[in-house]
Amino acid sequence: MRERKLYSTLLSATVMVLAAACLLLLAGGFPLLGEPAVYRSGLMLALGIVAALLSLWGGWRIAAGKRPQLVVGLVSTFFTVAGAMVFWQYGGKAVSYATLGGAMWFGALAMACTAVVGVLFCCIFGFFVWKLMQPRLWLAGVHWSLSLLALGAYMDYCGEQTATVQLPSNGRVSVAEVMTPEGDKVVLPFSLRVDSFSTAYYEEDTYSLYRQVGEGWELVGSPVVEVDCLRYGDELWAKEDLQLSPEMPQPYLLLPATEEQPVRLLMRNPSVVKDYSAACHIETEHRGRREVRNEVVRVNEPLECKGWLIYLNSYTPMNRSTLVTLQLRRAPGRLAALAGMVGLIICTACWCWWRRKETPQAAEPSTPDSLA
Numbered sequence: 001m002r003e004r005k006l007y008s009t010l011l012s013a014t015v016m017v018l019a020a021a022c023l024l025l026l027a028g029g030f031p032l033l034g035e036p037a038v039y040r041s042g043l044m045l046a047l048g049i050v051a052a053l054l055s056l057w058g059g060w061r062i063a064a065g066k067r068p069q070l071v072v073g074l075v076s077t078f079f080t081v082a083g084a085m086v087f088w089q090y091g092g093k094a095v096s097y098a099t100l101g102g103a104m105w106f107g108a109l110a111m112a113c114t115a116v117v118g119v120l121f122c123c124i125f126g127f128f129v130w131k132l133m134q135p136r137l138w139l140a141g142v143h144w145s146l147s148l149l150a151l152g153a154y155m156d157y158c159g160e161q162t163a164t165v166q167l168p169s170n171g172r173v174s175v176a177e178v179m180t181p182e183g184d185k186v187v188l189p190f191s192l193r194v195d196s197f198s199t200a201y202y203e204e205d206t207y208s209l210y211r212q213v214g215e216g217w218e219l220v221g222s223p224v225v226e227v228d229c230l231r232y233g234d235e236l237w238a239k240e241d242l243q244l245s246p247e248m249p250q251p252y253l254l255l256p257a258t259e260e261q262p263v264r265l266l267m268r269n270p271s272v273v274k275d276y277s278a279a280c281h282i283e284t285e286h287r288g289r290r291e292v293r294n295e296v297v298r299v300n301e302p303l304e305c306k307g308w309l310i311y312l313n314s315y316t317p318m319n320r321s322t323l324v325t326l327q328l329r330r331a332p333g334r335l336a337a338l339a340g341m342v343g344l345i346i347c348t349a350c351w352c353w354w355r356r357k358e359t360p361q362a363a364e365p366s367t368p369d370s371l372a
Helices: 002-029 036-040 042-062 067-100 104-132 135-159 334-353
Strands: 161-168 174-179 185-201 207-213 216-221 224-226 229-232 235-238 252-255 264-268 273-286 289-298 303-305 308-317 322-330
Touching: 002 042, 036 042, 042 135, 067 104, 067 135, 067 334, 135 334, 161 174, 161 185, 185 308, 185 322, 273 303, 273 308, 289 303, 289 308
Parallel strands: none
Antiparallel strands: 161 322, 174 185, 185 273, 207 216, 207 264, 224 229, 229 235, 252 264, 273 289, 303 308, 308 322
């Protein structure tokens, strides 16, 4: 009776914590009166800690009687996923090396052997997962994954460091220390410079038609590209008629005024940026020896070095080079948070679709007719 009362009390506390967290999330994200600083407030932090502890307790409670089985099953799940990632990464490397041919066949063979090890991990530890895990244990894994995710977020809250640096893409300026937004100087475990910058544009050109209104110009529409011509309604112009001028940023064609139309201007729109990247030169030390890395950083594809992530934010064209804006971030809880997210996805999916043991139905009582 006492244990059931404690369980009911903790369950009520969990509902209250979740309700308070949802209220704060709504208060921070409200379009009119919301304040994003609510997400980093002390109350939100306290609710996160309490929710993480309750998730730990919930997983422990759900796995009652099968806790060793849960631990071994989750460890086997980790090695199964790790084996799948090894097969994916090294298998792809083996294929890419094999396409090069020549001496790269030896590298392809080494990568293929490593990929086979990943397959063995998937088969062996996947068998353990299949035999040990049950829907109830997957639900406990969901709770523990939430706690791991909260732990990673708390570690980032306490130890995260960020800084923004701007470097010209001429390969002459290096940075080895940065200044955080709080004004603290942080010495980096590496030096960084940008050697070059490249921008890719979409190949399709677009055009706009303007008409003169007073001293300004008003957009009329966008002509349609037809092979070597531009069509707008019943009018047709050849692309080769467009002119170049140092005073105009793009090729243009000035259309004189007529009885029906004022002075108009046909101009090619600036090319839309498809992708841009920066070639970075990183120098660091590994076991007392100088180590040099030449890597390319792209948008949404950061570089990692000594626990720091290097993001490409934006760029500003200059006369002979480009000023590249990079964001450096050190997040000590990143691995824990990622592990919690992946665990939450896997455990939730398995909890929903894992096989459930069918309970045998009670046999119907026999009747004299059936015996006959």
